[in-house]
Amino acid sequence: MTAMRFVGAAEIERALDYPSLVDALREAFRAGCSLPPRHHHEVEVPGGTPGTLLLMPAWRPGGAMGVKIVTVFPDNGTRGLPAVLGSYMLVDGVTGAPQAILDGRMLTVRRTAAASALAASYLARKDAARLLVVGTGQLAPQLARAHAAVRPIREVRVWGRSRDKAAAVAAELSAAGLAAEAATDLAAAAAWADVVTCATLAREPIVQGAWLRPGAHLDLVGGFTPAMREADDEAVRRASVWVDTREGALHEAGDIVQPMASGVLAAEAVHGDLFTLCRGEAQGRQDEAEITLFKSVGTALEDLAAAELAVARA
Numbered sequence: 001m002t003a004m005r006f007v008g009a010a011e012i013e014r015a016l017d018y019p020s021l022v023d024a025l026r027e028a029f030r031a032g033c034s035l036p037p038r039h040h041h042e043v044e045v046p047g048g049t050p051g052t053l054l055l056m057p058a059w060r061p062g063g064a065m066g067v068k069i070v071t072v073f074p075d076n077g078t079r080g081l082p083a084v085l086g087s088y089m090l091v092d093g094v095t096g097a098p099q100a101i102l103d104g105r106m107l108t109v110r111r112t113a114a115a116s117a118l119a120a121s122y123l124a125r126k127d128a129a130r131l132l133v134v135g136t137g138q139l140a141p142q143l144a145r146a147h148a149a150v151r152p153i154r155e156v157r158v159w160g161r162s163r164d165k166a167a168a169v170a171a172e173l174s175a176a177g178l179a180a181e182a183a184t185d186l187a188a189a190a191a192w193a194d195v196v197t198c199a200t201l202a203r204e205p206i207v208q209g210a211w212l213r214p215g216a217h218l219d220l221v222g223g224f225t226p227a228m229r230e231a232d233d234e235a236v237r238r239a240s241v242w243v244d245t246r247e248g249a250l251h252e253a254g255d256i257v258q259p260m261a262s263g264v265l266a267a268e269a270v271h272g273d274l275f276t277l278c279r280g281e282a283q284g285r286q287d288e289a290e291i292t293l294f295k296s297v298g299t300a301l302e303d304l305a306a307a308e309l310a311v312a313r314a
Contacts, residue, residue, distance in 0.1 A: 004098050007314045009106035015313035016306060018149035021114040022121065028305035029278035033060045035300055040252070049074045052225070058300035065093040068104055068303045074201050082138050083201065084108060090307045100311045109139050111306040113146035115244055115274070115296055116197060116219045121150040122277045122284030123242060123292040124195050124217035129154045132183065132193035133169065134206060135222060136160035139199035140169045143221065144178060147195055156180035157189045187211050198222055198230040209234030214289040220255050224297050229254040231293070233264045239293035240286070241265065243273045248297045255295045
């Protein structure tokens, strides 16, 4: 049996360039794999905000198998730690022999951003050039780079509750070659943008649908429980709604679950998911004026595809 490898964050970042990773995810959604429901557990933190433990397995019969262990602890920012941490084990699907352990945090942020870019390749206007990033966490710069890999993004604005953090993300993107600046007026920035991508831990809507311009694409990434929400009912009413996976988003995403519970959104009104888009079973954007909304909660299929590509290239 070969020795198990460790693939660190820096190696993953080098190996998973966004054009290649978006293509790998597209092929993975076309092919499919075995995807048991992910385990989702709340972890009490005495005196603090509860954390979350996620266990996400996936495999292709006769092929690769893997499982991700992720923790989400919202108070970590006060400790100088990322809110999301984790690790991924890649396993031989025939023998069960462990092959590699990968840094779960970097794997997660890269595949999450790439999934949003994959959706945007079907749902955002082909000439989308102005991007608003809502949020200043570890996903914010990754989402900007991923969207720029599939659309001709020329200008980026970053909004966050902390102007200093927004300015820091904008400076990082500018250093990477994207013309970016911090935004102070969220409503004006949303009305300006062709693509609005949100990666926050908000429990109340931040983005209002009334702000969105005709032809805009709204990408909602941050919420991963029914209690979390980044956009209001008007955004859902105005948009064609898409999700990464029906099974996940219709049960776990507050941006979908809450409008369904109130009658604003019917399950059958969700146009499709990444499986149907990638397989050509559903058409994405219908016209230049259509507003599209994509909600992701993540799927272990993305982790497996990203881990295989990272190990092959590292």
